[in-house]
Amino acid sequence: MFKQFASVKIRAIMGARGQESHQVADLLAPFVGADQAGRLVSSLGFSSVRYFPKGVTMGDAATKAALTLYEREQLSGSDFDACIFVTQSPNSTVPANTFVYQPQLGLSKDCLFLDTIQGCAGYVYGLFMASAFIASGLVQRVLLLVGDTSDLAHNLTPDFAAAHPEVQLSNAAIFGDGAAATILEYDETATPSSYLIDNYGESAEVVRDDLMTCMTLRADPLSFKPQLLHIDGTALARFAMQDVRSNIATICEHTGYTTQDLSYCISHQANRVMLKSLERSLKADSGFVPFLAEHIGNTSSASIPLALSEHSSNLTRIKSYPTLLTGYGVGLCVASGIVDLRSTTIYDPIEL
Numbered sequence: 001m002f003k004q005f006a007s008v009k010i011r012a013i014m015g016a017r018g019q020e021s022h023q024v025a026d027l028l029a030p031f032v033g034a035d036q037a038g039r040l041v042s043s044l045g046f047s048s049v050r051y052f053p054k055g056v057t058m059g060d061a062a063t064k065a066a067l068t069l070y071e072r073e074q075l076s077g078s079d080f081d082a083c084i085f086v087t088q089s090p091n092s093t094v095p096a097n098t099f100v101y102q103p104q105l106g107l108s109k110d111c112l113f114l115d116t117i118q119g120c121a122g123y124v125y126g127l128f129m130a131s132a133f134i135a136s137g138l139v140q141r142v143l144l145l146v147g148d149t150s151d152l153a154h155n156l157t158p159d160f161a162a163a164h165p166e167v168q169l170s171n172a173a174i175f176g177d178g179a180a181a182t183i184l185e186y187d188e189t190a191t192p193s194s195y196l197i198d199n200y201g202e203s204a205e206v207v208r209d210d211l212m213t214c215m216t217l218r219a220d221p222l223s224f225k226p227q228l229l230h231i232d233g234t235a236l237a238r239f240a241m242q243d244v245r246s247n248i249a250t251i252c253e254h255t256g257y258t259t260q261d262l263s264y265c266i267s268h269q270a271n272r273v274m275l276k277s278l279e280r281s282l283k284a285d286s287g288f289v290p291f292l293a294e295h296i297g298n299t300s301s302a303s304i305p306l307a308l309s310e311h312s313s314n315l316t317r318i319k320s321y322p323t324l325l326t327g328y329g330v331g332l333c334v335a336s337g338i339v340d341l342r343s344t345t346i347y348d349p350i351e352l
Helices: 024-032 034-044 058-073 097-105 122-135 158-163 169-174 201-206 214-218 233-255 272-281 300-311
Strands: 002-005 008-017 020-023 048-051 082-087 112-117 141-149 177-186 193-199 265-267 323-329 333-339 345-351
Touching: 002 122, 002 233, 008 058, 008 122, 008 300, 020 024, 024 034, 024 169, 034 272, 048 177, 058 082, 058 097, 058 141, 058 177, 058 345, 082 097, 082 122, 097 112, 112 122, 122 141, 122 177, 122 193, 122 300, 122 323, 122 333, 141 300, 177 300, 193 233, 233 272, 233 323, 233 333, 265 272, 265 300, 300 323, 300 345
Parallel strands: 008 345, 082 112, 082 141, 265 323
Antiparallel strands: 002 193, 008 177, 020 048, 141 177, 193 333, 323 333
């Protein structure tokens, strides 16, 4: 689906990351050996991964980022007409996160709530939905909250590995925790934004996690073995090189942009080798698809806003050119947006 939206401004972005971190090589060495651990770090690009304290959820972190944004932008919860929560690790499914955090966020009773289960494409999906609400005239200002608690380091012990031989240890070691809050609002002077979303449900098994699902709860425990996080890396890499590249080429064709007209492609931070391969497939200049997650890990739906929040001072071209945001992964799904961040205030991340 390709759509353009006028009069929608991305006003402010703030990420939330963990204070604590672990070294990926140290975590993996007991299971795969020091040499193999070093090779994995070198190829995937994640040297350390940040995580929230064990009792902190994605909702807690996103809400703290939102409240900090309120203060910085001199807003309150009553200034928002809608709140969108995007995650694949909600506090609970009943009630949804928006209701759980409504009191803390100070959202009014007539504020529109929407909770969406999405992973690595979730941030761009959320921007699309918020923009559609605003452009339709339904609302004036939207609070978009995204993030996931994907870090498994606290479980990655010899006993856990023995009990769950199906768990891919390299994947368990590179996922971090992250969240972000974004404010979008009506602004008749805003540069139009463009989005393209493609979904590939026939490839749903490429990235799968059955933990905490109704299928797990309702299945015969003797016959059903829940699949903990499993990623078919070869299929996912092929998806990135073919379908993600095609998605980017198509949105550029629709909008008339080339990679030379755009500041960067801020991609979901899957891993360094995948982003470099994507950059080459686009025939773009070096640095067009930067890898920005070496010291934070793959944070799923939070990876794009966290990359912006952590590195905006170094991403100088953002203030001069439109920016391409591309999220892709579980679904499978790819969502791209060409947005104007030139007047967006991008704050340094808070830490929990």
